[in-house]
Amino acid sequence: MKVEFYELGSIADEKLAYAVIGSIYGGKHIFVKHKDRDTWEIPGGHREDGEEIEATGKRELVEETGAVDYSITPICEYSVTRGDVCSYGRLFYSEVFSFGQLPDLEIGEVRCFKETPENLTYPDIQPYLLKKILDLVQKSR
Template sequence: MEVKFYHQIDDTLLKFAVVFARYQGKWVYCRHKDRDTYEAPGGHRELGESIEMAAKRELYEETGAVEYDIKPICVYSVEGKTRVNESGDESFGKLFYAEIYRFEELPGYEIEEVRFFKDLPQELTYPLIQPVLLKKLQENNYVKEG
């Protein structure tokens, strides 16, 4: 599994949006109804949707966040087989950071629960990817460790 970072690529290659979000100083993580692990909000870009729209939609659908500041951080890619990429070919996404101020009720989609963590949870859905993305945020002073 290899995670790479880019300043920019052709927009049509961006398939995923991942949002590392904080609320009252803690990380916001979701647990899918079909899993026992946690992940940062995010998901696939839908047809006709900008990657920024995808990030905002996923943030709402997976957390219920309705008031927040969100900003793009960088483009990343993952090479290697994952649950959402069976081919293992390089796939591209955009990393975002959000500061959440208010939630509404969690929409009844695929997320079972939202939890807040001081640090990365031990039970990650993507343990080889999410820590690398979080480290990128910290290296660029978007958020401080701890």
């Protein structure tokens, strides 16, 4: 498995299938737990047919965290290659200022962590995505 990063706009829009949103609330990282799993993940998900990738990022953030007041910024494109299969997505950074009720969808729990939790849903992917977000956010300060 291989994770690679690219500048914004360097991957054809139609190839971007996912949005992942590294999110902060009160200085802590937001992770979510799917109702069917016992592991934590960064908010994000699949792009719907006809949806702009920026809309995917906003929709997934709201659906998976219940965020009401937030900022969201595209960071870069990324790819994940497993064997002969390569998929692409856009990575976002969000600062959440307030939460509403969590929609009754696939997420069962939202929690804020000072450190990345050990039991990640995608341990071969998520640490790379989180590191990229943190690196770029620190450079912009």
